[in-house]
Amino acid sequence: MTTPPMTAPFRFPVAARYAGMESSPLKDIFAMAALEGVVSFAGGIPDPELFALEDVTACYDWVLSHQGHRALQYGVSEGEIELREQAARRLSRDLPTDASQIRVTSGSQEGLFVVAQALLEPGDVVLVESPTYLAAVQAFSVHGARMIGVDTDDDGVIAEALEEAIRTHHPKMVYLIPTFQNPTGRTMPIERRRAVADVLLRTGVPLIEDDPYGALSFTGSTWAPIAALPGMGERTILLNSMSKLMSPGVRIGWMRAEGAILDTLAVAKAAISMQSSVVDQLTVARYLETADLDGHVATVSGIYRERRDAMARAIAPILPGGAHVTHPEGGMFLWAALGEGYDAQEMLPAAVDAGVAYLPGWSFFADNPDRSTMRLSFVTHSPEVIEDAIGRLGEVIAAHPRD
Structure with a gap:
């Protein structure tokens, strides 16, 4: 019996626009959010406990009951x-x-x-x-x-x-x-x-x-x-x-x-x-x-405001001198720039080991990225969880002095 010759595994030819893109920051966001034992601030992922589940369920039920044939076409x-x-x-x-x-x-x-x-x-x-x-x-x-x-x-x-x-x-x-x-x-x-x-x-x-x-x-x-x-x-x-x-x-x-x-x-x-x-x-x-979408959004925004405040309080004392952090009036994100000599991408593995994740800021720049930056979403977790995880992040930052 003749043994077939050894050949390299088949690979599809990939378009140049996707060459080298085995992953992406968006894919990595959801991967970090799913890590067991890690508090992830990486993605703008709404707290599922805040979904208006009963209202949404009622709307799906009504559509399928009254417009089912059209809805499935x-x-x-x-x-x-x-x-x-x-x-x-x-x-x-x-x-x-x-x-x-x-x-x-x-x-x-x-x-x-x-x-x-x-x-x-x-x-x-x-x-x-x-x-x-x-x-x-x-x-x-x-x-x-x-x-x-x-x-x-x-x-x-x-x-x-x-x-x-x-x-x-x-x-x-x-x-x-x-x-x-x-x-x-x-x-x-x-x-x-x-x-x-x-x-x-x-x-x-x-x-x-x-x-x-x-x-x-x-x-x-x-x-x-x-x-x-x-x-x-x-x-x-x-x-x-x-x-x-x-x-x-x-x-x-x-x-x-x-x-x-x-x-x-x-x-x-x-x-x-x-x-x-x-x-x-x-x-x-x-x-x-x-449904009362405006009322729902007002309720959610009030909870998000409390979580922003918790993150702002916790992060201020852990940042190095000269760092800058935003204080948004709405939305989902804080943006922290640690300053010259810090690399948020290099620090990420240590942060994950400490049980906290963020998104390094370099991927948000079209050109000339500031590698000291990080994006942190405050919407997913309670104030208590936020404060504890930011404290652990502070220990990671302190262990990575400026180059």
Whole structure:
């Protein structure tokens, strides 16, 4: 009997855009969250105990009882009309919107991919905040775009730096998260929003505005999107999501736009996933129609505020001299910069061994990463758990003096 020759294991040829990407920061977030005995601050993962389970169950039951055959059938790429009407109603609080201007997505994450598919060619430049949402960097990068980070301060992207970057790099679009930004938690005040809008209006560059966290305010104050400023509605694609307000497992969000781009977004959505889940769309529409979402969000935001306060109290004394930490007025995240000589990625294994995890900040930068930074989410755990875990993190930081 002839022994077959030894050959190397078969490997599929991988597209250059994914070469070397056996993992990703997003995948690692959920892996760390699942580690036994580790308190994870890595992901913006809502506390499941705060889900409005009875209301959501009632909405699924109603949809399956009253619209079951339709709910289990194919739908349309634009999204089901009931959900588009409810989304338009919510957006119209700040920005007049009708259902024809809404395109439904499977969460705002898919919305970013749809936008990239519809707008970007290889080599296009996208200007982003420095730092910015890591999955946006991934979505734009795999479409061949080149991300350029624009300088920020505690009020968000700096308008003068944005104008200079537009003049230098001639971008295809600008991507911003103005309210309770991921990863820093910063919020642009209205004066900064107006200054940014003025730059975009004068230069003619379109805006992709991501707003998944804006309702999670700890002060009762809310901020209208940049898209609501005069002249910006027609040149902005505004992304929203129900993931942080209702349930991330439902995976429903939407985009608001005006004009011919709406047809292109629908074509791109159809090419990617045909449509979002009809049963989930109808359930979210029923929830928005019948449940008290604003009351639920107010309750959740109050609990998140207590958890932010617990993390802020615990982290202040453990940070080295010269470190900087944000104090967000809403959302899910604190952002800590330990300062020169620290490397948050190098410290992570020791932190996990100590029973606490965070997300190193380097992955949120389009370029020139600050490796001393870390993102910490305060929404998943109780104040007692937060304070104990941050204390252990302090011991890890103290054991890693500046290089």
